Amino acid sequence: MSLTARGGAAYYVRAMATKKDARIGELESLIRLHQDLYYNGQPEISDADFDALWDELAELDPGNPIFAAVGSDGAEGWPKARHVMPMGSQEKASDPESFLAWCAKVGHAEYLVQYKLDGASLELQYEGGELARAVTRGDGEIGDDISPNARRMGGVLARLPEAFTGGVRGEVLMPRSVHEGKYADKANCRNAANGLMKRKDGSGSEDLVVVCYDAAGTVPASGELFPGGGAAPFADEAGKMSWLERMGFQVSPQRCFSRPEDVVDYRARVMDRRPGLPYDIDGLVVKGREIDPADLARARPEKQIAFKFSLEEAISTLRDIEWSESGANYTPIGIVDPVRLAGTTVQRANLVNTNLIGAMGLRIGSRVIMTKRGEIIPKIEGLVDNPPGTMAIEVPSACSCGSRLVDEGTRLFCPNPACPKKLRHRIEKWLSVLDVRDFGGVIVGKLLDSGRLRSIAGLYGLEAAELAEYDRMGEILARKILRNLAAKSEVSLARFIAGFDIEGIGELIAEKAIGAGFDSLEKLRGAGAEALAVVDGLGDITAATIVKGLSELGPEMDELLATGAVRILPPAATGPFAGKSFCFTGELKTLKRGEAEALVRSLGGQPKPSVTKGLSYLVTNDPSSGSEKNKKAASYGVGIIGEEDFLRMAGKA
Numbered sequence: 001m002s003l004t005a006r007g008g009a010a011y012y013v014r015a016m017a018t019k020k021d022a023r024i025g026e027l028e029s030l031i032r033l034h035q036d037l038y039y040n041g042q043p044e045i046s047d048a049d050f051d052a053l054w055d056e057l058a059e060l061d062p063g064n065p066i067f068a069a070v071g072s073d074g075a076e077g078w079p080k081a082r083h084v085m086p087m088g089s090q091e092k093a094s095d096p097e098s099f100l101a102w103c104a105k106v107g108h109a110e111y112l113v114q115y116k117l118d119g120a121s122l123e124l125q126y127e128g129g130e131l132a133r134a135v136t137r138g139d140g141e142i143g144d145d146i147s148p149n150a151r152r153m154g155g156v157l158a159r160l161p162e163a164f165t166g167g168v169r170g171e172v173l174m175p176r177s178v179h180e181g182k183y184a185d186k187a188n189c190r191n192a193a194n195g196l197m198k199r200k201d202g203s204g205s206e207d208l209v210v211v212c213y214d215a216a217g218t219v220p221a222s223g224e225l226f227p228g229g230g231a232a233p234f235a236d237e238a239g240k241m242s243w244l245e246r247m248g249f250q251v252s253p254q255r256c257f258s259r260p261e262d263v264v265d266y267r268a269r270v271m272d273r274r275p276g277l278p279y280d281i282d283g284l285v286v287k288g289r290e291i292d293p294a295d296l297a298r299a300r301p302e303k304q305i306a307f308k309f310s311l312e313e314a315i316s317t318l319r320d321i322e323w324s325e326s327g328a329n330y331t332p333i334g335i336v337d338p339v340r341l342a343g344t345t346v347q348r349a350n351l352v353n354t355n356l357i358g359a360m361g362l363r364i365g366s367r368v369i370m371t372k373r374g375e376i377i378p379k380i381e382g383l384v385d386n387p388p389g390t391m392a393i394e395v396p397s398a399c400s401c402g403s404r405l406v407d408e409g410t411r412l413f414c415p416n417p418a419c420p421k422k423l424r425h426r427i428e429k430w431l432s433v434l435d436v437r438d439f440g441g442v443i444v445g446k447l448l449d450s451g452r453l454r455s456i457a458g459l460y461g462l463e464a465a466e467l468a469e470y471d472r473m474g475e476i477l478a479r480k481i482l483r484n485l486a487a488k489s490e491v492s493l494a495r496f497i498a499g500f501d502i503e504g505i506g507e508l509i510a511e512k513a514i515g516a517g518f519d520s521l522e523k524l525r526g527a528g529a530e531a532l533a534v535v536d537g538l539g540d541i542t543a544a545t546i547v548k549g550l551s552e553l554g555p556e557m558d559e560l561l562a563t564g565a566v567r568i569l570p571p572a573a574t575g576p577f578a579g580k581s582f583c584f585t586g587e588l589k590t591l592k593r594g595e596a597e598a599l600v601r602s603l604g605g606q607p608k609p610s611v612t613k614g615l616s617y618l619v620t621n622d623p624s625s626g627s628e629k630n631k632k633a634a635s636y637g638v639g640i641i642g643e644e645d646f647l648r649m650a651g652k653a
């Protein structure tokens, strides 16, 4: 390879890494944003869309601190070791419909089905038939070498009858009987197993069992995997399981079906049988018979899937209500006795509004059914009963600004337009809608508290030197923040409106009004509620909200525009993309995602962050991938096009 080519390759790798980092940052902030929105009772995306973000981040950056909040398996003090078989993430289906869709896509001739064991993953690494290391999942590539503990666990073989070199994957489990007898203080078996297996003194490891389900041999010299080929001791997935058994490992039962429907039936039977099993399981793992090394090398293998059981439920007791404040709104958050759900301890759940509390008949002391939506967002699904001694839930009556709160049932809010909390929320909303990086809520709070900031317009009068004083951020960061702010000086009318945080009026709603001909701020402000109410998709209430909001915020909008720092872009709804919407997924070759989205806007179209019904096109360079977005687009009948098609439509190719 020539030097130039090397330089080019290095540049390419660097560029890709930067792109990936950018996407990771974007996903982090999206996830945080939507978690906040959810907790404030204003979810903007569906649970499934949220899951898609979560999964994408898990794939790009399994070690991201966001996941630490949910439960990490990091342990101090153990040597680190690299996996022989990297553990990527897994395709998931939690209902028969999405499972059958996956089957239709992969079209396996046979479906090999195993229990999905609910413990902690462990890779046993063998060299010439001797156990060399036992490595926890870690970040999927590097984990903790807990060999001394593993050697004390049931099912771990120190020596194999064959001189095998490679990895054997298993799940560390605590049998339910052991949990009940000895570790009943631990919330569940998985929790107990996770804790015990990493204890430095090794005590308790003898109470754990490793059940194995995967293996791959390596070429001794290079360490390269040859699953299913060359000198590997098995030719296909079924052969792999019999080899594991022959070696003496404990395995979970494997069934083989030729029809996907039979797998669905089997799942239903296993769900019924589940309470009687010796171990916890949380679904089935389904794969084809053949071993496909290329697929296994993917960050998320597509030819196997975790077919999970339906939602896990738990019962807890409602102890208190916290009223979470966001802008003008007060949202009830239920505080419950800690309970284990889908792998984490849950103590808080959004109760959305006072209507919901009333409809479920909840009181302080109620026993409630909890679930976790999308495995992350805890929810109180309903009331079990109200034991004696429960108390009515008190709804707060006054805002911190002194105004009486208004309880509309669907929303509890402070009606005072000058409420300081509203201003803070509005400024944060402006920064978030414009996607101004690094300008966080903490600094906004300090600027407001000190009286330096009294409106959105005030943001544009800030000097780097004074900003640097706040939060001791220093001048370099202060300048960067102001540069980020200045970079977003041109906004579409819809974004401008959405940035002013009128209750329930986001870009989508604003675009509906704009699309109906109210395509300048003047026209919108001149429009009466009757005229807006007949716009498709608006209606009386929304129209009235827009009119009231625009009138209340008129002076602040004028003040902002008068600074000259922000300009509303003229409408482009007449362009070739008028009425069309585009969602981009994966990496594009010739454009950054932001550039592609700007191109869509400039041609009168709308870029969309997720696949929804009514989307015109999903743009992807990997139309055959089994990503959630692709699947969803296909199920909605959304056109899936490549980058070149997109560029051609945009008149750029």
Ligand SMILES: [Zn+2]
Binding pocket: 399, 400, 401, 402, 403, 414, 415, 416, 419, 420, 421
């Ligand atoms: Zn108030």
